[in-house]
Amino acid sequence: MYKIVKKKRLTSQINLFEFSAVEVARKAKPGQFIIIRIDEKGERIPLTIAGAKPEKGTIIAACQEAGKTTKKLGKLREGDYIQDLVGPLGNPTEIKKFGTVLCVGGGVMIAPLYYHTKALREAGNRIIGVIGARTAEQLIYEEEMRQVCDELYVATDDGTKGYKDLEFLKDLLKERKIDRAIVLGPIITMKLISEFTRPYNIPTRVCLTPIMVDGMGMCGACRVTVGGETKFACAHGPEFDGHQVDFEGLMARLKMYTAQEKLAFVFYEKGERGS
Amino acid sequence: MSKPKPKIHKEVVPMPKQNPKERVHNFNEVALGYTVEQAVAEAERCLQCPAPSPCVKGCPVEIDIPAFIKLIKERKFKEAIKKIREKDNLPAVTGRVCPQEQQCQANCTMAKIGDPISIGRLERFVADWEREHGYDTPPKPKPTGKRVAIVGAGPAGLTAAADLVRLGHEVVVFEALHKPGGVLVYGIPEFRLPKKIVNAEADYIKKLGVKIKTNAMVGKLYTIKELLERFDAVFVGTGAGLPRFMRIPGENLCGIYSANEFLIRVNLMKAYTFPEYDTPIHVGEKVAVIGGGNVAMDAARCALRLKAKEVRIVYRRSRKEMPARAEEIENAEEEGVIFEFLTNPKRFIGNERGWVKAMECVRMRLGEPDASGRRRPIPIEGSEFTMDVDTVIIAIGGTPNPIIPQTTEGLEVTRHGTIVTDENGKTSIEGVYAGGDIVTGAATVISAMGAGKRAARAIHKYLMEKRNSGKS
Numbered sequence: 001m002y003k004i005v006k007k008k009r010l011t012s013q014i015n016l017f018e019f020s021a022v023e024v025a026r027k028a029k030p031g032q033f034i035i036i037r038i039d040e041k042g043e044r045i046p047l048t049i050a051g052a053k054p055e056k057g058t059i060i061a062a063c064q065e066a067g068k069t070t071k072k073l074g075k076l077r078e079g080d081y082i083q084d085l086v087g088p089l090g091n092p093t094e095i096k097k098f099g100t101v102l103c104v105g106g107g108v109m110i111a112p113l114y115y116h117t118k119a120l121r122e123a124g125n126r127i128i129g130v131i132g133a134r135t136a137e138q139l140i141y142e143e144e145m146r147q148v149c150d151e152l153y154v155a156t157d158d159g160t161k162g163y164k165d166l167e168f169l170k171d172l173l174k175e176r177k178i179d180r181a182i183v184l185g186p187i188i189t190m191k192l193i194s195e196f197t198r199p200y201n202i203p204t205r206v207c208l209t210p211i212m213v214d215g216m217g218m219c220g221a222c223r224v225t226v227g228g229e230t231k232f233a234c235a236h237g238p239e240f241d242g243h244q245v246d247f248e249g250l251m252a253r254l255k256m257y258t259a260q261e262k263l264a265f266v267f268y269e270k271g272e273r274g275s
Numbered sequence: 276m277s278k279p280k281p282k283i284h285k286e287v288v289p290m291p292k293q294n295p296k297e298r299v300h301n302f303n304e305v306a307l308g309y310t311v312e313q314a315v316a317e318a319e320r321c322l323q324c325p326a327p328s329p330c331v332k333g334c335p336v337e338i339d340i341p342a343f344i345k346l347i348k349e350r351k352f353k354e355a356i357k358k359i360r361e362k363d364n365l366p367a368v369t370g371r372v373c374p375q376e377q378q379c380q381a382n383c384t385m386a387k388i389g390d391p392i393s394i395g396r397l398e399r400f401v402a403d404w405e406r407e408h409g410y411d412t413p414p415k416p417k418p419t420g421k422r423v424a425i426v427g428a429g430p431a432g433l434t435a436a437a438d439l440v441r442l443g444h445e446v447v448v449f450e451a452l453h454k455p456g457g458v459l460v461y462g463i464p465e466f467r468l469p470k471k472i473v474n475a476e477a478d479y480i481k482k483l484g485v486k487i488k489t490n491a492m493v494g495k496l497y498t499i500k501e502l503l504e505r506f507d508a509v510f511v512g513t514g515a516g517l518p519r520f521m522r523i524p525g526e527n528l529c530g531i532y533s534a535n536e537f538l539i540r541v542n543l544m545k546a547y548t549f550p551e552y553d554t555p556i557h558v559g560e561k562v563a564v565i566g567g568g569n570v571a572m573d574a575a576r577c578a579l580r581l582k583a584k585e586v587r588i589v590y591r592r593s594r595k596e597m598p599a600r601a602e603e604i605e606n607a608e609e610e611g612v613i614f615e616f617l618t619n620p621k622r623f624i625g626n627e628r629g630w631v632k633a634m635e636c637v638r639m640r641l642g643e644p645d646a647s648g649r650r651r652p653i654p655i656e657g658s659e660f661t662m663d664v665d666t667v668i669i670a671i672g673g674t675p676n677p678i679i680p681q682t683t684e685g686l687e688v689t690r691h692g693t694i695v696t697d698e699n700g701k702t703s704i705e706g707v708y709a710g711g712d713i714v715t716g717a718a719t720v721i722s723a724m725g726a727g728k729r730a731a732r733a734i735h736k737y738l739m740e741k742r743n744s745g746k747s
Contacts, residue, residue: 023496037453043544043553044453069553084453086490213544213554216451216492217676218461218516219536223527230520230527235677249527252629256529260555267550 001081002036005058010140014064014108015074016050022057024087030116031093031207031239034059035215037084038072045069046212048184048238049088050111059087062111062140067261068268089215090238093205097124099179102202103149104130104169104193106185110141112207113184118148120182126150128178130169132189136161169196178202183242187251194242204242208233210254224250285389288317290396295609299579302465302547305606306371311350314400318347321392322384329382330394335725336369336434338362340379340394347397356405359398364437364480365430365724367406367472368459370399373721374600406475412482416443421738424449424506426493426679429457430720431512431711433477434727435734436485442735446485447506451492454543457514458720461543462535464573466580470542494678499686499707507741508706508734511694512727515673515712521565525623526669530557530631534566534574534670541577559665560584563634565620566670567597572604574668575612583666586612591619591639591652617641619652621659623667634662673717683707691716700730708734 006018024034033046051060065074076082093116101120105113110131121127129149133139134157146152153172154162166189173196181204183193190206197204210222210233217235224233225246231237291307292298298305309317321344324330330340338359346355359366375381375395383391421444425432428450440446454460456473481487493502493513502509518533520526537556540546544554558581564574567590578586588607590597593616597604608614617639624633638658641650675692687695687703693714700708710726712718 023491027496041545041552043555084490086451086453086492088495089492213536213539214452214461217678218518219539220518220520220533221536223520225527230522246527249629252529253527256557257555260549260557264550264553264555 001083002085004076004078004080004082005056007076007078010062010111011138013138014062014140016060016062016111017073018053018058018060019082019085020057021059021085021087024085025052025057025059026054028052028059028088029092030095030112030119032088032090033215033238034061034085034087035089035212036073036082038069038076039083042072042083043069044084044213044215046089046209046215046234048109048112048207048209049115051115059085060111060115062108064108068264071265071268086215090234091236093119093182093207093239095119095123100126100128100177102128102130102178102181102197104132104166104181104183104185104189105141105145106132106189107134107138108140109184109186109207109209110139110145113182114141114144114148116182116184117145121148128172128176129153130155130166132156132162132166132185134158166192166196169193173197173200173202181205181242183207187247187254190242190245191247194245194247198243205239206242206245208238208240208245208250210250211256224253283388284316284320285385287320287390287393288313290393295611298466299610302580304469305466308403309396309400314347314397315350317393317397318344320385321345321348324384329384330379330392333378333380333382335378335721336362336728338379338398343401344392344394344397347401352401352404353408353411356401357411359401362728363398363724364434365459365476366398367402367476368430368468369721369724370395370397370402371468371472372463374719376601378721406472410479410482412479413441415484416441418445419443419738419742421445421508421742422447422506423734423738424502424509425512426499426502426509427451427457427512427514427711427713428455428477428487428489429512429514429711429723430459431514431723431727431730432457432510433480434724435510435512435708435710435731437480437483438728438731439734440480440484442731444735444738448485448487449491449493449497449502450487450489452543453489455487455489457512458516461516461539462570462573464538464542464577465547466576467573492678494682499679499683499704503706507738508708510700510727510730510734511679511702511707511709511713512711512723513676513679513713514723515675515717517674517676518669519672519674520669521620521671523620523622525625525631528623528625528631529629530559530665531623531667531669534564534570534668535673537574537668538570538577541581547577547581556581557666558583561664562586562666562668563589563620563662563664564668564670565589566672567592567599568670568672569599569603570672571668571670572599572607572612574670575607576610578666578668579610579612587615587662588612589615589618589620589636589662591617592641592649593617596641596649615662617652619654620667624661631664631667634664634667636660636662673712675713675716679713698729699733700726701733706737
C-alpha cells in the first residue's frame with residue numbers, strides 16, 4: 001500500500017499527488033513514469049513523474065480526470081492509500097547542456113514538463129518555455145514554470161489567456177536559434193510542434209503516453225511506429241524523436257477502448273449515485 | 276497352489292471434465308480432478324517399479340513418484356503430499372500444467388501394455404487434498420546468517436526461494452508485477468490453473484519464511500550490483516516474457532494483440548469480469564490466433580469464452596509439428612476452435628479508423644527439416660488469400676527479458692539475449708545465479724522449476740563454502 005501524503009487540486013479536472021514510495025523517490029529521473037493501481041479491482045495506469053523528493057521519500061505525479069480510474073483517484077484524499085505503485089519505469093530524458101532548449105507542455109503534462117525543465121535549466125541551458133491548455137481555468141504550473149524558464153509563453157485553445165493556440169510559435173522559431181525542443185502534451189500538440197521544428201532540423205523529443213498494461217516491456221500494448229520500426233513506449237521510450245513518430249497510428253491506438261471506458265464510467269457513476 | 280496374480284488394469288481412470296458446451300461460457304477450471312475413490316483406483320494400477328524407477332528419471336525435479344503413489348493407495352494423503360513437497364514446491368501447479376506425457380508418464384512401465392499411470396492427476400489430487408485439509412509447515416531450520424535475493428517470482432524464482440529458505444537462508448523475492456507467480460498468474464488462464472491455487476502455493480512459500488516484495492522491478496529500482504551489497508547471493512529468474520511480433524505490415528493496427536497482452540489483461544487483470552474489474556479487453560466476432568503452442572491454445576480458448584463467434588488457430592506448419600500439448604489441442608478442438616494449418620499471415624489490412632479488418636495469408640508446404648528438427652514451412656507462391664478478422668492475437672513466442680542484462684555490467688549473455696550459465700545456474704558474476712526461461716529461452720514451468728532447484732543447491736554450496744573459508 002502506498003500513502004497519498006499530499007493532494008492538491010490544481011484545476012477542476014487536474015489533481016497533483018505526492019505518493020509515499022521511498023525507494024522509487026531515490027531513483028526517479030525526469031522522463032520516467034510510474035504505474036499505479038488504486039485497488040484490487042483496479043486497472044494499471046501510467047503517470048509521468050512530475051517530481052521526486054528523496055529526502056521525504058515521495059514521488060509526485062499529476063492526473064487529469066477523464067474516465068473511471070482517474071475520477072476514482074481524484075476522489076481519494078490525503079492520508080488515503082493506493083494498492084500498488086511501481087517505478088521508476090521507462091528511460092530518463094537526456095539532461096545536459098544543449099544551449100537553448102524549447103520546452104513545450106500542454107494540459108496535465110505541464111507538471112512533468114516542469115521536472116524536465118528544472119533539470120535542463122540546472123544543467124546550464126537557456127530555456128524558452130511554452131505552456132498551454134484548453135482554457136485559462138485548466139492551465140497549471142504557470143508560476144513554477146516561470147521560475148525555471150528564461151522566457152515563458154502562455155497559450156490557450158480558446159484565447160482566454162495568452163496567445164490563442166500555438167501558431168505564434170512559427171514566428172518564434174523563425175527568429176530564434178533553438179538547439180533542442182522537448183514536448184510533453186496531447187498527441188496533437190506533440191505532432192504540431194514536431195511539424196513546426198522539422199524545417200529547422202531542431203532535434204525534437206516527444207514524451208509519449210500510450211495505453212500501457214505492465215509498463216515493463218511484456219505486453220506491447222504501448223507499441224508505436226517510430227521511423228518505420230515498432231517500438232515499445234515503456235521499454236524503448238517513452239521519449240522518442242518527434243520527427244519519426246507515427247502520430248496517427250498512436251492516436252488510433254489510444255482510442256482502442258473508448259467504448260469500454262464509457263461503459264465503465266456509466267456503471268461507476270451509477271454506483272456512486274446509488275451509494 | 277500359487278497365489279492368484281493381482282489383476283492388472285490397463286486403462287487409466289478418466290478424470291471428469293466440464294462439458295465443452297458449458298465450459299466455453301465460463302472461466303471455471305475445465306478438469307475437475309479425481310475423487311478419493313478415483314485417485315485410489317488409479318494409484319492401485321501402479322506397478323511400483325523398483326528404483327531407479329523410470330518415471331522418476333523423467334521428472335525434472337526428481338519427485339519420488341512410486342513412493343507418493345503407494346501412499347495414495349494406502350490412503351495416507353498427508354504423507355503422500357509430504358513426499359511430493361520434499362522435491363516440488365508447487366505441486367498443485369505442476370499437477371495441472373506439467374507435460375507429463377513427455378516426462379514421467381512417457382517412461383511409465385504400464386505404457387508398454389496399456390495406459391501409463393496418470394501421475395499428474397494423482398499429484399494434483401493430493402495437492403488439492405492438502406489445500407482443503409490445511410497445510411503442515413515444516414519446522415524452521417537453523418539460520419545460516421546468509422541472505423539471498425531472488426529476482427522474479429515465477430516458477431524458477433519461487434522454487435529456488437523455497438529450497439533456500441528450507442536450508443536456513445534468509446530469502447527475499449523481488450517481483451516487478453503486483454502479484455507473485457509470474458507466468459502462472461499472467462499467462463496461464465484461470466480455466467487451466469485457477470489463480471486461487473497459485474495464491475495458495477505462494478502463501479505456503481511465504482509461510483516457509485520467504486519474503487516476497489511485489490512492485491519491485493530490479494534493474495530499475497535497484498541493480499544487481501546494489502543487491503549484492505545487501506545480499507550474499509542473487510538468483511535471476513526473470514523469464515522470457517517479452518512478446519515477439521511478426522514484423523509484417525499493419526501489425527500495430529487496433530485489434531491486434533500480442534498473446535502476452537491478451538493474456539495479461541484476461542488473467543492477471545481479470546478483464547473477463549469487466550466492468551466489475553476495471554481492465555477492458557476487445558474481442559470481436561472473428562478472431563485469429565497466430566501460432567501453434569500452448570500459449571496459442573490458451574489465447575484461443577480465452578477468446579471463445581469472451582464471446583467470439585469464430586476462433587481460428589492459424590499455424591504455418593501442420594498438426595504434427597504443433598508444439599502445444601496434445602491434451603490442450605484436444606480441449607481447444609472440443610470447444611470449437613477451428614484450425615488453419617499450413618497458413619501464414621503476410622500483412623494485416625485496416626479500416627478507415629485504424630482497426631484490423633482482414634489478414635492476407637499465404638498457404639505453406641513443408642520442406643526439409645530445419646535446426647529445430649521440424650520440417651521448414653515454405654510459402655506456396657500465388658496461394659495468397661484474404662481472411663476476414665476483427666481481432667488478431669500473435670502467439671509466436673517470447674524473448675528473454677533484457678532489463679537485467681542491460682543494467683548488469685559483466686553479465687555474459689548469448690546473442691539471443693539469454694544469460695550464460697553453467698549447468699548449475701552459475702553466471703559470469705560471482706554470487707549471481709540464473710535459471711528458467713532467462714537462461715533457456717521460452718520453455719516449460721517445470722523445466723524452470725528444475726533450474727531453480729539446481730541453482731538453489733549450487734547457491735547453498737557456494738554460501739557454505741564461503742562461510743567455512745571465513746571469507747565473509
